[in-house]
Amino acid sequence: MPTNVKSSRRSQIVAWAAASLFILGNFISPVGALTGPILGAWFVGTQKPRRGFLWMVAFALVPGLIFGWRKIPLAGAVQSLEYLGWALVAAVLGVFPFAFRRLVSPRLPGFLSTLPLPLAAVAIPSLALALHIGVASTTGLITFLIFWFAATVVWLWNHQSRVTDLVFGAGFIVAGGFALLRHFGGAALSVNLPIGVTFSWSCLGAALLLSVWALFHPIKQRSWADRPQTVALLQSPFTGDPLHVIVEKGREALIGNSGERFPIRKGIPAFLKPEDLTGDNGKYNQLYETIGGFYDDIQRVVGAFRGLELDSYFENYMSLLEVKPGDSVLETSVGTGLNFKYLPHGAKLSGLDLSPEMLTNCQNNMLRWKMDADLYLGNAESLPFADASFDVVFTCGGFNFFSDRAKAIREMIRVAKPGGHLMIEDETEEYVKSTYEKSPITRSFYSNRKQVVTIPIDLVPPEMEDIHVEMLKDGKFYAITFRKPASA
Ligand SMILES: C[S@@+](CC[C@H](N)C(=O)[O-])C[C@H]1O[C@@H](n2cnc3c(N)ncnc32)[C@H](O)[C@@H]1O
Known part of the structure; x- marks a missing residue:
């Protein structure tokens, strides 16, 4: 079986082209008018609501203050405070549509979930104008279309649709045409093309209706x-x-x-005690609580930049488990459930993890992929299952930094049925050093480690059968597979 990852030149080209557009957006305003809402919708959508809102207000406010500090009136403290106050109000109003989408969209079915963002983007400024909040300006159909485009791109991205590339490309061609028209057509084509108060109030009404719908349709x-x-x-x-x-x-x-x-x-049943979040478990839990909302996106984006076909990699190591339809399967440290996609239909899936944020995203993924799994908040070192409960037990990507790796293996073996198949998969020291210790998001967690990563073959009891070590992805990952003796 091949254990190297297939490469994809096409996704690499798309990734670099998209990244270039987002960078260009910082310098060319018609491009930025499109890329900004996409980034905002994506970022706030991946965060817990309050944290996403506050971070986004900071992103909107702080650069403006740093680069525009000269504009802060020096005449007196009162005017300065007034200026800062209005800047804050403007930032909050600007971020509000993204927060509204974050709260309402997950409760709306299908493509309808793309509507809260554009509706709020039109309605909020109109409402602010009506309330005489001085920072607001009129918006209209073009604002609606720009924000609807952003919500659609993020929706397609979240649904991992190949159409994302097409919509993305088509949107930017339209935007390019619009920018040229504006340039050559002069003032005749204003950005917002205000089409009257009726449109704004209709958007506000529709946004309120969707909110009421969402309120009465809890997940x-x-x-x-x-x-x-x-x-x-x-x-x-x-x-x-x-x-x-x-x-x-x-x-x-x-x-x-x-x-x-x-x-x-x-x-999700919760089996954690405060002491489960001490030592390495506690340290790395902070990381997963922070990145849980965009953990899958990091994998996809990094994979695309490197031109890797991630599906082929997942398929490679998941096939080592030889799962059959009808098998009961447990993944300890299930994360967002990415591995479950590569198991045959009809397997009965269970996943346990230490991070509520990762599990919330796992739950969303299961809904999105129309899959079913029993999920548990718990510690892989003390599992909440009776002996001999599962046909297959595995752990991927978390094992190296469990506080007590030996205990975690003993627990996996305890809950596996006699004859059951087990697997431990994770990064090698080479990969941790070359990637996690260098990435700005993970560096602080992985440098200054107490111990280097070793392949934990010595922790697998010798009485286990068919013990096998496979090196994956050109030696960056390892997978140990073995069987619990049928006579156990
Ligand atoms: C790199 S992610 C891997 C997620 C998933 N298995 C995958 O392959 O995409 C590591 C996961 O291990 C979980 N984890 C770390 N220590 C754990 C422990 N002691 N018990 C259960 N889960 C743990 C983290 O919360 C995180 O979700």
């Missing part, structure tokens, strides 16, 4: 009471007590015979 979670076979496998990771579902004040929870109680939040 539905499957009930755990409907999963008796799954619940029968659960046990307290601390006492080993079997668990059952109770409903308290309309909320489900898991409870053990001794009264030990585990909450179920947004459909």
